[in-house]
Amino acid sequence: MGDQDSIGIRTNIPVIDMQKFPDSGEYEKLKEACEEWGCFRIVNHKIPLTLMSEMKTVVRSLLDLPMEIKNRNTDVIAGSGYMAPTAVNPLYEGLGLYDLGSPLAVRNFCAQLDASPHQNEIIGTYAKAVNDLAIDIGRKLTESVGLFLDLFKDWPCQFRINKYNFTPESVGSSGVQIHTDSGFLTILQDDENVGGLEVMDKYSGQFVPVDPWPGTLLVNLGDLATVWSNGRFCNVKHRVQCKEASIRVSIASFLLGPKGGAIEAPQEFVDSEHPRLYVPVTYEDYRKTRLSTKLQAGEALERIRTPCNS
Numbered sequence: 418m419g420d421q422d423s424i425g426i427r428t429n430i431p432v433i434d435m436q437k438f439p440d441s442g443e444y445e446k447l448k449e450a451c452e453e454w455g456c457f458r459i460v461n462h463k464i465p466l467t468l469m470s471e472m473k474t475v476v477r478s479l480l481d482l483p484m485e486i487k488n489r490n491t492d493v494i495a496g497s498g499y500m501a502p503t504a505v506n507p508l509y510e511g512l513g514l515y516d517l518g519s520p521l522a523v524r525n526f527c528a529q530l531d532a533s534p535h536q537n538e539i540i541g542t543y544a545k546a547v548n549d550l551a552i553d554i555g556r557k558l559t560e561s562v563g564l565f566l567d568l569f570k571d572w573p574c575q576f577r578i579n580k581y582n583f584t585p586e587s588v589g590s591s592g593v594q595i596h597t598d599s600g601f602l603t604i605l606q607d608d609e610n611v612g613g614l615e616v617m618d619k620y621s622g623q624f625v626p627v628d629p630w631p632g633t634l635l636v637n638l639g640d641l642a643t644v645w646s647n648g649r650f651c652n653v654k655h656r657v658q659c660k661e662a663s664i665r666v667s668i669a670s671f672l673l674g675p676k677g678g679a680i681e682a683p684q685e686f687v688d689s690e691h692p693r694l695y696v697p698v699t700y701e702d703y704r705k706t707r708l709s710t711k712l713q714a715g716e717a718l719e720r721i722r723t724p725c726n727s
């Protein structure tokens with residue numbers, strides 16, 4: 418699925434039209450997108466375009482705050498707070514909020530950054546809308562493989578506001594190295610003008626550029642989607658490259674996993690031909706494994722393999 422160039426290399430990620438559900442053809446496309454790419458664009462989602470652009474304006478101004486204010490955005494869970502540029506990622510910085518579904522967490526985040534009541538209102542509205550959309554997509558994804566579960570209702574969502582300080586000197590270098598997301602799924606509002614995001618085609622190993630497409634959103638599946646689906650869904654490898662000398666801003670919202678509960682493949686995905694690949698794991702434990710091993714591109718899944726594949 419997706420377009421191919423003249424020598425058969427896939428060049429475009431799939432597009433899912435949210436308004437076409439419950440059309441069975443769209444479910445089929447969604448399933449294929451999850452299995453073949455672990456990544457797709459969504460069009461005709463319910464997040465108003467005005468809210469998306471107002472949110473971009475707000476996050477740009479938060480990222481422009483002085484360092485001493487951004488540093489007040491401290492971790493709530495490991496790695497959830499402000500990340501300043503580092504030697505490994507000198508062009509990247511990000512602010513973070515855990516958890517989007519909690520009005521109190523949103524208020525705390527805004528208070529730390531001295532956000533105005535207007536900014537607070539926009540962040541709160543966006544957080545609720547994206548949280549609801551993540552749950553809706555999660556549900557459609559499970560329906561696409563024939564399961565009707567209310568799996569995601571209480572799962573926390575975290576967001577990261579990413580800024581890439583691209584300059585003429587940095588063209589050609591890396592903004593964020595190759596990685597997979599560790600949670601279940603990610604909704605990304607990428608920069609409407611500045612490209613640089615690339616996803617890996619799992620067959621060819623080649624990177625495919627994800628060009629900006631204003632008004633749409635990108636969905637990436639993470640490691641826990643691979644665990645839940647017993648290896649059917651692809652945890653897409655991706656990276657951000659500096660392609661042009663312009664500041665790039667994106668908002669990534671991660672649907673992580675059940676709070677404190679373990680995630681495991683349902684029995685429907687396990688049979689003699691498809692033995693259980695992974696032991697049940699909580700998001701928190703899996704995240705610890707990723708951080709302690711520094712394995713960022715899905716390799717940490719090997720650490721939770723079922724010992725005897727029963």
Ligand SMILES: O=C(O)CCC(=O)C(=O)O
Nearest residue numbers: 577579607614657667669
């Ligand atoms: O900035 C982007 O487009 C991607 C960011 C990303 O991959 C992430 O935050 O996990």
Ligand SMILES: [Fe+2]
Nearest residue numbers: 596597598655
């Ligand atoms: Fe990512």
